[in-house]
Amino acid sequence: MGVIVFVVFAFAVIGLIHFYLWKRLIRDTTRPGRWRRAGGVAALVLGVLVPATLVGTRMGQWWLAWPGYLWLAVMFYLIVVLVVLEIPMLVAKLWLRRGRASAPVPALVGAGGPAAEPPAPDHQPDRRLLLARGAAIFAGLTAAGVSGYGIRSALGPPQLDRVSIPLAKLPRTMDGMRIALVSDIHLGPLRGRGHTERIVNMINEMDADLVTVVGDLVDGSVEELGAAAAPLERLRSRRGTYFVTGNHEYFSGHQEWVDEVARLGLRPLRNERLEIEGLDLAGVNDIAGEEYEDGPDFPKTFDGRDPSRPVVLLAHQPVQAENAAKYGVDLQLSGHTHGGQMVPWHLLVRLEQPIVSGLGTVDGTKVYVTNGAGFWGPPVRVGAPPQVTLVELHSQ
Incomplete structure (x- = not known):
């Protein structure tokens, strides 16, 4: 029973980690469409790869080791970087929201009055998307760079x-x-x-x-x-x-x-x-x-x-x-x-x-x-x- 509880807990944690990565790296950085769907499929495959590697290598399926363990390292550093970025990202989002709330509201003009200028377009969604993409790119490059350095260290003398x-x-x-x-x-x-x-x-x-x-x-x-x-x-x-x-x-x-x-x-x-x-x-x-x-x-x-x-x-x-x-x-x-x-x-x-x-x-x-x-x-x-x-x- 203890082993079953541990396995269920481990699978739940792996699932939550990949849901978080999907949210920050896919959903927040894309609009609805084929790219978001492709990202969702990739997150699902990578989520399955982790437990498959941990179990499969114990059963002699050593071909899983390189892709599975490399993803485990990159995943770890993606989580670390994204969690560290949560606070500055929250501050930036609040600043954008505050800027939107303080923007002047165009005055309503009656039917007999002069024609009103059309309201300025709301660029906040685009700015939030740009912010999310910037964070995702930074996290991806950092995780890849740190993992690459770590591979060289681990495989060296x-x-x-x-x-x-x-x-x-x-x-x-x-x-x-x-x-x-x-x-x-x-x-x-x-x-x-x-x-x-x-x-x-x-x-x-x-x-x-x-x-x-x-x-x-x-x-x-x-x-x-x-x-x-x-x-x-x-x-x-x-x-x-x-x-x-x-x-x-x-x-x-x-x-x-x-x-x-x-x-x-x-x-x-x-x-x-x-x-x-x-x-x-x-x-x-x-x-x-x-x-x-x-x-x-x-x-x-x-x-x-x-x-x-x-x-x-x-x-x-x-x-x-x-x-x-x-x-x-x-x-x-x-x-x-x-x-x-x-x-x-x-x-x-x-x-x-x-x-x-x-x-x-x-x-x-x-x-x-x-x-x-x-x-x-x-x-x-x-x-x-x-x-x-x-x-x-x-x-x-």
Whole structure:
């Protein structure tokens, strides 16, 4: 029942969004006739395209991905720009209405009086139409331009972010330990083997002590994406390569992927902890695993831990730090947020996650959140470029 309610709600929202776009971009900018009818048909088709893409790509219809997700990005920025324009548009309409109300009214002339001049034509409808068209053109050009910039950013190489993090308990012998961190690679309909190879080459150039992949590696099954993930077997590090599940693994057959990454040489950390010289490295499953009886288990992960040793936790979602802090975790490495992916979406992400991007603190535990190397949905990144991070640990 909950799924049905969510689907009905989602379809209602999509329908309302496209009705709003039709009103502002079609009805307000055209007179009755064939152009308005054609615009209505286009709005209807695009409205159906969104849910068809979201459902179809999950069912293997990947040909829907490019048109559907590109429209989703343009639609998002059309909504943002048009909503921002609502207030100035309202002011302009009130000004036009006020100008019409204050215009002089021609005097009535009796039958025996001089002939009256014909009243001036009312140009207000034309001005309102011109105003609506100007707003629509501005919104369309802005949405297309921002989306185009975002496509270039999303499909380009990830940027390298270097962050130095001091840990009070870190032994002097481990000062300068280097951890390569990558998350949210999102192999799927729009990113394949070439994407993986570029990330692997980038990480190998870091010459890191540890390599960590913190979830959302894939959006599809091993059968569909096994070849795309294969270059991961070339990852190099001095002290191992480690993996924890993200929420999208649970949408893609998580146990098969856990087995597959292990076959490729990555060590899955499934609610477990390892001792690496003077450091504890731990990993917990993602929150989404709770629906599959495979959720995070913090008591199991930290049972018997020596509190004098520093612990670095791999956890896909930053919000998991609220539990990690209760076990004295010194540093949590996370992804999931994509840095917001498309400004101003980061404002909504902030309502769910304590940290959207970069280094912060949650209840005394340091948390670093990477933007991720891929994208989900629209192949667009605005204000949050794709990222691979080199974390350097230092003793205090």
